[in-house]
Amino acid sequence: MPLPGLRSQWFLWNPRWTSLLGSAPSPPTPVAGRIWVHSGPRPQRPPCTLIPTGYAAIWHQTRIRADLFDAVENFLDPMHTPFIHPGLVRSEGARSPTRVRIERGPDSIEAIYERPRHSGLIRSVFGLSIDQTRGRFRPPSLVELDYLAQGSLRLRILLGFTPISSTELGLSVGLFSPLPRVVASLVSLPLLPLLHLALRQDAAILALKLDHESACFSDRRYVHTPNDLLGPHILQWMKSARLGGRNREVTVLL
Numbered sequence: 001m002p003l004p005g006l007r008s009q010w011f012l013w014n015p016r017w018t019s020l021l022g023s024a025p026s027p028p029t030p031v032a033g034r035i036w037v038h039s040g041p042r043p044q045r046p047p048c049t050l051i052p053t054g055y056a057a058i059w060h061q062t063r064i065r066a067d068l069f070d071a072v073e074n075f076l077d078p079m080h081t082p083f084i085h086p087g088l089v090r091s092e093g094a095r096s097p098t099r100v101r102i103e104r105g106p107d108s109i110e111a112i113y114e115r116p117r118h119s120g121l122i123r124s125v126f127g128l129s130i131d132q133t134r135g136r137f138r139p140p141s142l143v144e145l146d147y148l149a150q151g152s153l154r155l156r157i158l159l160g161f162t163p164i165s166s167t168e169l170g171l172s173v174g175l176f177s178p179l180p181r182v183v184a185s186l187v188s189l190p191l192l193p194l195l196h197l198a199l200r201q202d203a204a205i206l207a208l209k210l211d212h213e214s215a216c217f218s219d220r221r222y223v224h225t226p227n228d229l230l231g232p233h234i235l236q237w238m239k240s241a242r243l244g245g246r247n248r249e250v251t252v253l254l
């Protein structure tokens, strides 16, 4: 699939990632403690505003075998959690209706979940205080997962996907907490093994999907259903470098 928008975008970078879809990235630019590269003419600054000011950051970097669209859509999709992360994020069983608002921003699109039900281990770490979660796609390849309590951001998980080849992505995962760094490190101790496990589960299913589709289909078809709330918007951007859609509200079972 041609990805027209990728030719002129900022990406999170790791010096060990040696290619970017065949293009020659501009010299790395350090901003907010991370390295960014640009795949086209250099604009003013990288999009550092997505890192909340004053929040403690914990970073993890890895590589996964996956298609870029599949990876971005997967991490923004709550529907797969009972199947791929059983007992971790949500458990199988009775589902609860959850109101979701799909909202377009000037340079992003997000799904806002009001009082989402978490039933796995992550709930016991967070407690019952999280009353809203937001999943945001920020082109070209950034995913932000926000966890809020009474309107304040308690945790942001940032996933930055950097294409290395047609079948491999560099993945930078950042955890941002409003707590002082030492406290945030202590609080995150029980959370990090769970997030690493969730990451391995997602990486395994994405690699399986890549292998299956490579073996069975000569051309990627990128099908989606009405349950894929942000999938069509992500796909539209990847095909046309344009974010479409309008604000709407739906109820899903989570």
Ligand SMILES: [Fe+2]
Binding pocket: 074, 075, 080, 081, 084, 085, 198, 202
């Ligand atoms: Fe997942």
